[in-house]
Amino acid sequence: MPARELKITPIKNGTVIDHISNGLALEVLRIIGAQTLDKDSTVSVALHVRSNKIGWKDIVKVENMELSPRKVNAIALIAPTATISIIRDYQVREKRSVDLPERIVGVVRCPNGNCISNQSEPIESEFEVTSRRPVILTCVYCERELDDFRPHLA
Ligand SMILES: Nc1ncnc2c1ncn2[C@@H]1O[C@H](COP(=O)(O)OP(=O)(O)OP(=O)(O)O)[C@@H](O)[C@H]1O
Ligand SMILES: [Mg+2]
Ligand SMILES: [Zn+2]
The missing domain is CATH 3.30.70.140 (Aspartate carbamoyltransferase regulatory subunit, N-terminal domain)
Known part of the structure; x- marks a missing residue:
């Protein structure tokens, strides 16, 4: 070193x-x-x-x-x-x-309060990485798009 x-x-x-x-x-x-x-x-x-x-x-x-x-x-x-x-x-x-996967499970909370991932415990949040530069995440349950995910890190 x-x-x-x-x-x-x-x-x-x-x-x-x-x-x-x-x-x-x-x-x-x-x-x-x-x-x-x-x-x-x-x-x-x-x-x-x-x-x-x-x-x-x-x-x-x-x-x-x-x-x-x-x-x-x-x-x-x-x-x-x-x-x-x-x-x-x-x-x-x-x-x-580090390598950004195609799907992000359980790391980011969906900002949509009505999303099923926010309703019941057994359903974990899940986002598809729909753009890489810049990163855009799309909730697989409610299709809410998220570009500023930092405030939503679980
Ligand atoms: N014993 C150690 N304790 C703490 N940090 C370490 C130790 N050995 C290596 N590192 C750190 O781990 C990282 C990887 O080490 P390595 O020697 O492979 O890095 P490097 O030669 O600086 O290469 P690069 O910067 O391209 O990753 C570096 O950040 C280095 O400072
Ligand atoms: Mg180095
Ligand atoms: Zn959602």
Whole structure:
């Protein structure tokens, strides 16, 4: 690792979310639910770090945690440039880009109060990604379109 990337203490085991578009690390932390992590896990956040690839970026490093597919999908929605690395015994074991799936299940709440996904517990929200740039989500139940989904992240 280049020295300028060592602003954050290395972690033994955990997850690194790198190349987050500048300013979105706090949203990513909210998705991870940093408050739910066990008390021995360090969470490091670097805001406004120089990046060769994307100008400026944010980085989040979380000890002793691996992300559920659902959380990866939520991160892909708000930070499509992010990469996720799994660290085991200080080494990068796996690194991949996040990937926006065709359907988003259970991550975004439908803004339509009358939508069936808001009525009864067993029905989870489900959106089809009907546009990628910019991202537009369409509810598969009521067809409500959503372009600003950030306030609706579940
Ligand atoms: N032990 C560790 N503790 C914390 N972060 C780590 C550790 N090892 C690697 N990283 C971080 O994990 C990410 C992936 O590591 P890697 O060395 O593959 O990155 P890199 O060479 O900077 O490549 P790129 O930036 O293209 O993903 C980087 O953000 C790096 O800073
Ligand atoms: Mg790098
Ligand atoms: Zn709906």
